[in-house]
Amino acid sequence: MPDLPDLPGPLAFQLVLLRRMADHQPGLVEDALRALGVSRADMREANRRWQAWAHSPKSRGALARYRSLLGAPESSSTRRIGDLVCEALAWPVPLWPDLRFEVLTTPQGAVWNEWLVRAPGRPAPALRTTTDLNPWCCTVDEVARAFAPARPMEGTAPTRWRLAFTAPDRNGEPRPTVAEFTWGLLQRSGDAPM
Template sequence: MPLRGFGTVNFELMLLRRMHDHQPALVRAALKNLGKSATDLRAAHAQWQRGLRGGFPGGASRYRLALGRPAVVSSRLLPAVGELAIEAWPMPLWPGLQFQVTFGPGGDVVDERLARMPDGATPAIASVADLRPWLLVIDDLESTCSPVRYRMSAGTVASHAAAVFATPDGATCEAQFSWGLLQTAMAVDAGNQQAD
């Protein structure tokens, strides 16, 4: 099976493949830190894609096959949806973060992204200057800059997300995320934003 023994480092490489679209310099530094090459990154991504297309079990089984037993198992009840199961694995490349997968009542994946560990502190966000790549996750923005409006553009890959929000000092910003991790952010003219 292509995913058996995939492991955390290969999983991190797979995540880096999509981050390269936004932050090639940070990805190169991460590869050096891992002792891996761009070839290793492409191979891990291809292996993951083969696993996704290769008839492997869906839901939690896929991630357990690739990453082993989750470090965190919890649940959350949403009145309109039912009970959601949450499993997460630490990602050492991003200290304080974990890869969190949320499963619906039928076991289907409804969300998968990097998230802060439960005991992790959210970095302070006061202005655009605090929106530094690879420092913040989507939940950090939602807790400090709510409401956050998400946008999907044509051709956007599933692991990418764009968001529009206001920082506490009132600046309207647009940010790009990959796997839930902030990649880019900039202040924008609020008058040019289209209504959702």
């Protein structure tokens, strides 16, 4: 097992993503750790270092951290979201080859959003009913488009999002649903509270 200081940046970053996902999907995270050849202790240590780096008074900012850990982005493009014009930077994430880690920045370089998105040219899963909402199968944007109109809700922690929407269940009956995401990737969904 590699020593954490010797872990390559992309591997260490994947462990940071997994640490937050472990709260909702410990079984999937365990499988991912085995596939990556690392331990839960490695994951906790990578997250501890990331948090210390992110909250250090000498921190150079989120975008500098991503570039330092992940290297040059695979792609960069200008995107307009409402009145905001931002730069979208994307990096591959080996654990999820059909996804990219996307960082949206303002013209001044501040990070506005950071999450997993579908890689260009990769097909999104067919989302027709609540039974299609399997953990780690889809992103926030894909669920919002499939079950429009979806209403964003406050997440339970940083890097978490929730969406409320109505989707047909397996019998075709409309069902008020809430889906929870971590780093933009679906973790779980269930009936919306009445």
